[in-house]
Amino acid sequence: MPIGPMVRRLFGRHEHRVAAIYRSVFIDIDAYGRQIGAWVPKARKILEVGCGEGAVTERLVDLYPGADILAIDVTPNVGRLFRGCRDRVSFVQKTVQAVALEQPGQFDLVILSDVIHHVPIAIRHELLAAVRQTVAPGGSLVFKDWERTATPIHWLCHAGDRWLTGDRVHYLDKGAADTLLAEAFGNLPIVAEARVTPWRNNFAMLVRG
Numbered sequence: 001m002p003i004g005p006m007v008r009r010l011f012g013r014h015e016h017r018v019a020a021i022y023r024s025v026f027i028d029i030d031a032y033g034r035q036i037g038a039w040v041p042k043a044r045k046i047l048e049v050g051c052g053e054g055a056v057t058e059r060l061v062d063l064y065p066g067a068d069i070l071a072i073d074v075t076p077n078v079g080r081l082f083r084g085c086r087d088r089v090s091f092v093q094k095t096v097q098a099v100a101l102e103q104p105g106q107f108d109l110v111i112l113s114d115v116i117h118h119v120p121i122a123i124r125h126e127l128l129a130a131v132r133q134t135v136a137p138g139g140s141l142v143f144k145d146w147e148r149t150a151t152p153i154h155w156l157c158h159a160g161d162r163w164l165t166g167d168r169v170h171y172l173d174k175g176a177a178d179t180l181l182a183e184a185f186g187n188l189p190i191v192a193e194a195r196v197t198p199w200r201n202n203f204a205m206l207v208r209g
């Protein structure tokens, strides 16, 4: 049983703020949101895969005032800490494989943020293939993850992921991410890349479907 959920619930009504402070040690989510908006200024229908408790979803709601957002995760805590207007957001416990079957090619923007290192290596290709099936023709995938480095901040990130979430995480390096995306989307799918503050470990890529 991971200690993270138990410890976090002790913060009660302060949990959202404490979670945001913890996350800000590793990534400036507002800067990440601005990067998504710069890459994809408009979107009508958005799928966020592995949305967790809804931190990135909060930014998507503000960035895309006209969009409908489907935010999915395999955990029951999907969207638990989301603070914002829920009128255009649906949080659903569901796999991307199920969405790919139900709504193939329906989303002009798909987001996969800090998920892949939580996914067992053996099923990453299958997950990316399903993600690919959800992207509308000419639509976009924003893929973001944390690059493995021999640095103290990476060791801290790894320890946090391992002991707070309880997941057996496996980080990729940038080359492995390129390969994974090329296998799912075909050759040369990456049209833009960025690093997100405050650490270069945060790499994001824009992929055209």
Ligand SMILES: C[S@@+](CC[C@H](N)C(=O)[O-])C[C@H]1O[C@@H](n2cnc3c(N)ncnc32)[C@H](O)[C@@H]1O
Pocket: 049, 050, 051, 052, 053, 054, 055, 056, 072, 073, 074, 075, 095, 096, 112, 113, 114, 115, 118, 119, 127
């Ligand atoms: C570090 S959290 C990131 C949450 C969110 N994307 C964010 O950036 O705030 C990783 C999330 O990936 C989810 N996840 C792990 N395996 C998954 C899978 N096969 N499909 C969808 N989500 C998955 C976990 O449940 C967890 O919520």
